[in-house]
Amino acid sequence: MYGTLAIAPRSIRDLAPVVGEEELAELDRLARPLRGLRILNLSITAFGTGVAELLNATVPLMTDLGLDCQWQVVRTAEEFAPVNRSMYMALGGRHVTWSREMADVWQRYNAMNADLLTKDFDIVVVHDPQPAGIRSFVDERRRTAARWVMHCHLDISSAQENVWLLLRQHIEPYDAIIFEMQSFAPSDVQAHGIEIIRPAIDPAGPRNMDLSPESVAAIAERYGIDAARPLLCQLSPLDESCDPMGAIDVYDLAREAVPDLQLLLVATVVPEEPLARASFDEVARKAMDYTGVSVLSGLNEVGNVEMNAFQRAASVILQKDLRRGFGLWVSDALWKERPVVAAPRTGLLEQVIDGQTGFLAESTEEFSRQVVALLQDRSLAARLGAGGRRHVRENLLITRYLSDYLRLLGRLTGTSGKVGR
Amino acid sequence: MLGSVPTTPKSLQDYAPVVGEEFVQEIRDLAAPLAGARVLHINATAFGGGVAELLGSLVPLMNDAGLRADWQVIRGSEEFFQVTKAMHNALQGMLIDWTPHMREVWLHNNLLNAQLFDEDYDFVFVHDPQPAAILGFIAELRRHHPAGYWLWRCHIDLTHAQVQVWDTLRPHLEGYDGAIFTLADYVKEDLGGPRTFVVPPAIDPLSPKNAELPEDVQQSILARYGIDPAKPLLVQVSRFDPWKDPLGVIEVYRAIKREVPDLHLVLIASMAHDDPEGWAWYERTVRRAGDDYDIHILSNLNGVGNVEVNAFQRAADVVIQKSVREGFGLVVSEALWKARPVVAGNVGGIPLQIVNGKTGYLVGTVEECAQRVLSLLKNPEKARAMGRAGREFVRDNFLITRYLRDYLRIFRELRGIEPPRRESAATAARVLD
Numbered sequence: 001m002y003g004t005l006a007i008a009p010r011s012i013r014d015l016a017p018v019v020g021e022e023e024l025a026e027l028d029r030l031a032r033p034l035r036g037l038r039i040l041n042l043s044i045t046a047f048g049t050g051v052a053e054l055l056n057a058t059v060p061l062m063t064d065l066g067l068d069c070q071w072q073v074v075r076t077a078e079e080f081a082p083v084n085r086s087m088y089m090a091l092g093g094r095h096v097t098w099s100r101e102m103a104d105v106w107q108r109y110n111a112m113n114a115d116l117l118t119k120d121f122d123i124v125v126v127h128d129p130q131p132a133g134i135r136s137f138v139d140e141r142r143r144t145a146a147r148w149v150m151h152c153h154l155d156i157s158s159a160q161e162n163v164w165l166l167l168r169q170h171i172e173p174y175d176a177i178i179f180e181m182q183s184f185a186p187s188d189v190q191a192h193g194i195e196i197i198r199p200a201i202d203p204a205g206p207r208n209m210d211l212s213p214e215s216v217a218a219i220a221e222r223y224g225i226d227a228a229r230p231l232l233c234q235l236s237p238l239d240e241s242c243d244p245m246g247a248i249d250v251y252d253l254a255r256e257a258v259p260d261l262q263l264l265l266v267a268t269v270v271p272e273e274p275l276a277r278a279s280f281d282e283v284a285r286k287a288m289d290y291t292g293v294s295v296l297s298g299l300n301e302v303g304n305v306e307m308n309a310f311q312r313a314a315s316v317i318l319q320k321d322l323r324r325g326f327g328l329w330v331s332d333a334l335w336k337e338r339p340v341v342a343a344p345r346t347g348l349l350e351q352v353i354d355g356q357t358g359f360l361a362e363s364t365e366e367f368s369r370q371v372v373a374l375l376q377d378r379s380l381a382a383r384l385g386a387g388g389r390r391h392v393r394e395n396l397l398i399t400r401y402l403s404d405y406l407r408l409l410g411r412l413t414g415t416s417g418k419v420g421r
Numbered sequence: 422m423l424g425s426v427p428t429t430p431k432s433l434q435d436y437a438p439v440v441g442e443e444f445v446q447e448i449r450d451l452a453a454p455l456a457g458a459r460v461l462h463i464n465a466t467a468f469g470g471g472v473a474e475l476l477g478s479l480v481p482l483m484n485d486a487g488l489r490a491d492w493q494v495i496r497g498s499e500e501f502f503q504v505t506k507a508m509h510n511a512l513q514g515m516l517i518d519w520t521p522h523m524r525e526v527w528l529h530n531n532l533l534n535a536q537l538f539d540e541d542y543d544f545v546f547v548h549d550p551q552p553a554a555i556l557g558f559i560a561e562l563r564r565h566h567p568a569g570y571w572l573w574r575c576h577i578d579l580t581h582a583q584v585q586v587w588d589t590l591r592p593h594l595e596g597y598d599g600a601i602f603t604l605a606d607y608v609k610e611d612l613g614g615p616r617t618f619v620v621p622p623a624i625d626p627l628s629p630k631n632a633e634l635p636e637d638v639q640q641s642i643l644a645r646y647g648i649d650p651a652k653p654l655l656v657q658v659s660r661f662d663p664w665k666d667p668l669g670v671i672e673v674y675r676a677i678k679r680e681v682p683d684l685h686l687v688l689i690a691s692m693a694h695d696d697p698e699g700w701a702w703y704e705r706t707v708r709r710a711g712d713d714y715d716i717h718i719l720s721n722l723n724g725v726g727n728v729e730v731n732a733f734q735r736a737a738d739v740v741i742q743k744s745v746r747e748g749f750g751l752v753v754s755e756a757l758w759k760a761r762p763v764v765a766g767n768v769g770g771i772p773l774q775i776v777n778g779k780t781g782y783l784v785g786t787v788e789e790c791a792q793r794v795l796s797l798l799k800n801p802e803k804a805r806a807m808g809r810a811g812r813e814f815v816r817d818n819f820l821i822t823r824y825l826r827d828y829l830r831i832f833r834e835l836r837g838i839e840p841p842r843r844e845s846a847a848t849a850a851r852v853l854d
Binding site: 306 | 467630632638641645692693714718729
């Protein structure tokens, strides 16, 4: 048996005030032919942002829509952890040593986990590539009884070749492979069906639920943020892939025009493993040179409600860079009607539409100029903020994600359209 | 010099509404002859854990009291931090393989940090074992004890320390002018040299975890997790391991649920990513909860932070801390401060915080715990009275202002300054009676 998780039931009706009745009726219509469908979601961890957060939000909602939706976590041991980490880095395009022994460990853990699949499912969705080998090792009967979906939440377009070669032989036989964006797929991937499902935010979650301005100020002030002064905020992993050091440079330049400016850098990922910790410490050390710069993270027990308050307290949201992935935390900010100044990277371009939901910028000077423009022109900031919320409502809410999923499940089970093989 | 940690300025005056003008004045009086004294805190990390949390409040308050306090963190290789983690565990009673190489790594990194130390202070606090050998190396490099009083601040329970590791550490503590322990019971008898002091830890009533919470935030958080504020709620916030007995808490809840069918339980796990044992216990707890969705199992790794912990503690009818082994267990004071009655294991520092029958109950078994919790649920008047008493007890004994005062007294004692005439009744000594 796989690892069991604590998932509380939840009603899709909770989203009615946000998305409206029409959208819920559409979800219900899509779900009706799929009622009772047995779906197993498998992931590598129950924790963290990204996959775990999406599953925490969507699994109970799918259940409420009548599907028999489960989420379980694969079993690993200490020996697997470094292999898992290396594979993750290699798929993200960072060069790692990938030995024969590591490939063996990876296959062995996938084979062991395949033996743990002891119940019957109609659909198995494997999230992230690390447990993707399971399908290859599952006994014939269970493999053919289910439709297999690989949901890849990573940008693996520049994956290290030997790791990709290993992975592709295991994932290409899947019935469908989901990527967040077309460009996140390796160019040579061959599959029965490539699906594009962009990630989404949960407007009712603790990171996005409404907070009154008084509460926002009260929470921010407990962390030393002056709610009366202008605030720049970047909420992202604080490693070099998001250029937090560059965010400090932008702040430093912008405060020439806006002297009482503050900058808050919040790590969305708790920097626990040594590499993440080292880059976090480097950012924290640089921040020490500025009285107006604060660095916070899960290490200060900052949680979702705090992140919610910080984004709401911000005058402008920064996203200085994004080497990989979608950068969904930017949508959290747009949903709160915050104007965003971001680097023109693939995932960010889906969220920040220049002049409509925010501004795009590349150099420190450009970033700083846009930030100052937004700080000095409140109506411009408000217009972009409103545009951001509209854009997220139409494209990046959990209901849109559910509807994409239901349509895919319909195609795979032949309850609507054709299965992709 | 070592890496300096910036802190958010704090004003003592902000604490006057909490602890009273008189107490704040007492601190100012104690601090007056120490004005301008240079104080340095040295520890291993600026983030995470109780020590960093305490220093984040204490350092700016010392500055506001007129001293010149600074906080610096030592530098070290990755290997050093692995070694000191093992060392820390061994000193708390875990058995590890303490090799000569580990000892070398610890000493070498302390020497490197000693070489970076280039200023003089009036009082230097060295926190916990990681940087403890720094004083000896500085004295060696300078050929004399560096200026000022050097205090080793021990935040951990050394009672069951692994002998080899303690024997490595002990000689490096002998040159200190003072050693400060959390509990009288934790003072090591065979530590010759420094004078010993006892200062129990404290909470900051104005921190995000303890400060008053806007009503709408509290309501939204409860609603988000499907908790009806009208229904009775039990809460435990702890790591998930055998010593915090999360499974026992579920047994307690089940025993009461038979009589109080609309009871809810919130368990908040505080976990580390690199802790497979914590994950195993988390899962065991989830399995024990099964399909009972009135048991809510949350974790910091899913983004539950200070504000949510604050909200759940405030919403609880009874807070449980069913530890079977505990360090100080400061989370008990956090709950008491929110005027919640607490039913907790009679271990570690918990009996110092809970006056049995007045601010809560000390218990051992599941049955005892269930019986006490049930009696409180059935008698809300009594629960409220206990909560109020708990808050007053924490106000007198476990707030950061008392902690600051204890340190100021130690400074004065070391310098031979007579105590001022007026002193408030509450003292750390009383807590230890």
